[in-house]
Amino acid sequence: MQAVTALAHLKAAILFVMDISEQCDRTIEEQVDIVRRADIPSEKGALLEKLEKEGVPVVEMSTVTQEGVISLRDKACDALLAQRVETKLQSKKASVEDTVLNRIFVAYPTPRDDKVRAPYIPEPVKQRKQRMQTDEPIERDENTRRLERELELELEDDYILDLKKHYMLKNPEEKYDVIPEIWEGHNLADFVDVEIQKKLADLLAEEELREKAGEYDPDLDSDDEETKEKLELAKQIREKEKLLTLENQINKKKAGNHVSRLNVRKRERSMSRLEEQMEELGVQIDTKRMKNLQGQAQKPQLGKKIKVGRSPSLSASRPPPRDELGIPDKTKRMKAEKLRAKALQHLKREARKGEADRHVYDLKPKHLFSGKRKMGKTDRR
Secondary structure, eight states: OHHHHHTTTSSSOOOOOOOTTOTTSOOTTTOOOSSOGGGSOHHHHHHHHHHHHTTOOOOOOOTTTOOSHHHHHHHHHHHHHHHHHHHHHHHHHSOSTTHHHHHOOOOOOOOSSSOOOOOOOOHHHHHHHHHHHHTOOOOOOTTSOOOHHHHHHHHGGGOOOOSSTTOOOSSGGGTTOOOOOEETTEEGGGGOOTTHHHHHHHHHHHHHHHHHHTTTSOOOOOOSHHHHHHHHHHHHHHHHHHHHHHHHHHHHHHHTSOOOHHHHHHHHTOHHHHHHHHHHHTOOOOHHHHHHHHHHHHSOOOSOOOOOOOOOOOOOOOOOOHHHHHOOOHHHHHHHHHHHHHHTHHHHHTTOSSTTOOOOOOSSOHHHHOOSOOSSSOSOO
16 A cells, blocks of 8 residues: 555556455455456455445456456556546646646545554653753763863863863873974974973072172272273273274275376376486486477377276275174074075975965966857857
């Protein structure tokens, strides 16, 4: 019956075959037979007549002699066709709003007995619902684990989340063991001194003794001759340094005004200076001789001309680079440069250009993913 009920929603002809011979350990009400209908007893034939009176079509057939099989098929097909035609005619006559309703058939299974089969609800669930309705305290089973939320509400500010108490380990004593912290392949615990607090206490005690002994007190005895001489010498050194600084600044200002090389040469090779030098050497230069020298001096000089131009100016004093300003020591600067290069290694692995590389890649550019065409290579032209 369950199979017949499950097929009730289908538009199909359902055949129920009975064996009325009762040779398969089934009664006539359950099975089909291999004898003719006219040969069965009258009391059993009355059961079939009862079905016919209820409107159930009964057809005599046999799968052994193949009698009635074709007629049964034709009768089932005719009944199915008639049902479909009737449904189609009804759908045409119905309005548009009732079109869907005319196609729906709801099958209602008939009860087989008077037994009530209510949904099963466990007894603990019923008891809990009853307690919730009457506001009675809910009794908790001892074997049930308490939730962390319940503990938090119960302890309030004293609650501390403990995620290690539920670890499932072979040895429960290892739940709260300290997990080693690894940095660049080294265990940080190897670099921790266990006696660091004790050493610090000893060092503080030693410093306290030194302070009490007056080792760090300033030297106030500066009245002796040796101290005075040292102070005077230090004062002179500071004054000398100041003078040298001022002289250097003045010389720099003077050196800024350069004189052309041509002008310097003209001043060095003047006629008056030549006469003075010759007189010092004891050579008398008369006027006639001077005229000859003047004539030779006016002759054009052959050879390559001296290029005369603006003398090069001093380059401006430039400050040292910023990396050298921050770390003057060369060894420390090299070490810092190695650390900087090491810190940028992860950027090189990601193919970034540097620390400021924050490029957001456009994985779907608009000019390649716009268009209406669906097939082929063309998209918009």
